Amino acid sequence: MEVQTWTYILVGVTFSIYIGIAFWAKAGSTKEFYVAGGGVSPLANGMATAADWMSAASFISMAGLISFMGYDGTVYLMGWTGGYVLLALLLAPYLRKFGKFTVPDFIGDRYYSQFARTVAVICALIVSFTYVAGQMRGVGVVFSRFLEVDINTGVYIGIAIVFFYAVLGGMKGITYTQVAQYCILIFAFMVPAFFISMQLTGSPIPQIGLGSKIVGTDIYLLEKLDKLTTELGFTEYTTGSKSMVDVFAITAALMFGTAGLPHVIVRFFTVPRVKDARISAGYALLFIAVLYTTAPAVAAFVRTNLIETVNGQAYSEMPDWFSKWEKTGLISFEDKGADGLVHYSGNASTNELTIDPDIIVLANPEIAQLPAWVIALVASGGLAAALSTAAGLLLVISTAVSHDLLKKQLKPNISEKGELLAARISAAVAVIMAGYFGINPPGFVAAVVALAFGFAAASFFPAIILGIFSKRMNREGAVCGMIVGLLSMVFYMLRFKFNLFGPTTPEDWWFGISPEGFGMIAMIINLLVSITVSSFTPAPPITVQEMVEHLRYPKGTG
Template structure:
């Protein structure tokens, strides 16, 4: 059976499973659509949360970013994982006890203000729409290679599948679909990593293989990778070469942005009791760790494999043989396959029929001596690395098909969660709570489904012109969540006196300054005609990257809120009593949704 047919069967079977689950778990009420009637088992919810959490950025893009930067991009791992711990310990149980359907619902009621609700809705929409672009980008990348269609067609197919199971099933259908998607994505991610770890180090577990001996050279794997990168003129893999300030701020931005993600928070509204929210968080962290501890090994091993593919004599000698690169005629099939997508490209600058890969900004001595013309791998989209990994390592066809299904599962699971958060904010927080409080349950359910349809259409349109790599776009979304929603939620739970004026001002200041900074220093968010983020590092304020500014926005949010609080009356006594009640164990799990 040829590879395309195998890919089609595996991916088609996974799509059929998702649609079948949606039909089986069709939402019949608003409680089903928004919170799966609060009847989800904690273990099931943990797996669904992990799938919701591990998006295209985690599955497709993160290992690629680590592979081409090294230690500096470990911030993605530290920030996202640390942020989930923050969410699980500080926010999720209390938000579940408050007993609402959405994040704006909590903010609107806690701060006794429709204005606060509206600002929260706007913040949620800006963040979620930015985030969902990364998922659609990831889906397009996966489709363009494995189903041999262009990225635009792939986006339309992905949108159709999400439309069917998200609109039909709501949170109830999405929950069980995400359970299936987690199983698909974790198996798809782990199996290739195990094979590659065995090939390079003889170790079954990639987590151990990363710190083991490279079989061919006899050196520790990371030492060998450092060695070949330095010989090619690149920075060593394990060193820290960037700004420490940006590293700290970026990690903080990802952490508190994670804790403010509405599509993850609403997952904790689906369990029966507050104690179940805590159990869900624990299980989700276990399920997430299964992938996140493998990602650094995938990145390092894939980078080494790419280099030894271009310089094949390295495998035989254990040393980097710069004089004998691979010829264009002899390049492996994985390169041919990905060249057809436009995401990988070579240029024979020297006109000698071979591929040379090195850092032309800091070329090795032999390049200068022999007058080489520069790096001939002119395009390598980092989002392809995980998807191409099985082909690079020459793994069996069924593994390649599995990675295709896993990449699509990761993108679609998070996209569905985000789209549900968007549609719930529109139908429940705007229409039901503000525009038409008398709307019937049937009418609200219809509004939720129509909102979902419009959100999918918008996400598809924006996905056709993505502003960067999937993980970078997601990082921007985390910055927006960090600067707007997280401080309001934290103050809503832990500051009894915080009033509506302070919360609204804080959200506006945090979101406004972050959006302004991003648009100012990223050149209107993307460079027209490309999918690359603008590089204006020389002009950054105090050297702070736009990807790191979410932490600064959060600080400004807190500061503005407390300044306004000092100038106005604190929250009314009944609100202070309400805040106190959600922090007291007595009565846990008894709060009912309105």
């Protein structure tokens, strides 16, 4: 069968599973809609957390970034993985013990302020909408190539599917859908990695293949890749071009941003006990490690195959996958030399090939000439990754509006049925807005997601970490810190990412730090403002201080 036929079959089967789970796990109460009733097992929650966190950026874009950026691209690998460890150790158990539905819920109660809750809602909406734009863009990329529709139509299809199971099932439906999506996305990511590792290095384990010699030669894979890239005018693959300051800043921003992501934090409210939150965090880390330890190998494999497949070849004789990706606009050729040959180069004046990093993982099995069913499997895995995270983000947006704004502030006497209806309506509106951002994204998937992590680091992380470990931190400090941190990040992004105040170059960056890394600076600003303001304003009430102290002690210690 052809790739498109296989794609229709596999995508149809997986979508049927998602819809079936949504019917089976339909939420009947606000607790089921917000936190799946609080009864999810640690193993299931670990798989759901992994799927929720490993978004389109992890599945589709991260290996592509490493493939093109080489050593520099590993900042995403280190930042996202390190951030999860930070979240699992420092935040998850304490927030589960607090026992609320959302991050704004924690901030509103911990800082005894409705205004603090409102600021947290605004931060949650900004982070979630920025993040979800990348997911919907990922959905559009997959559909545009494998179902041969334009990207916008692909986004519309993705909206319809997410709308169905997110609005109907809430967190209960999303949780069990994400368990299925994890199984699909990890299988889809690993199968071509096994095949290609065997082809290139003779080792079926990609992690070992990355450090092995190429079959039939005495040359190591990375040694050959370094030679290929430098010959074409690119930076040596295993040597970075970014400054150490920027590498550190991006890694830190991604780490602290991960620990402040509301759609990941809420996952730890779905288990019955604090102990289960710790166990599910451990499971999730193991499940995440499977993909994250494989991504560098996939990046090196596809970079090697891509260069050898396209460079110096006649454009008229390009393989079938090349012309199909050309139709999506994500790869393009300009015959500058008028010789009919494709010249791929690191020199902008002579380079004739433009490749979007988002296609690398999706095109990987086609470039390696793997069977049609493997190519279709990767498509279904990419959709699973994007849809799982999109659903989690949409739930955060929904609960921020229905629970934190409506129930906690505007209409405290609203019935449970009314609140559930409001949650579903706000989820529906959020899906539509997410579709708009997917059609008009501010960049490629991983870059957009990196900005979302910067917003989370700049706003939530200091408020949460100080709220858990500092009895002296008060509402004035937390609110001022969140506002100043978020505004710092917004200004820097508008100034240097979107050039709102005039053209800029990397030489204009403050301290040599890129917009993706400025979240670290904004987080430090937030911390300094929070601590300074709280030092000059009244201490929190005794009841709040006792609550903070109670959070930090395990049950049964007295």
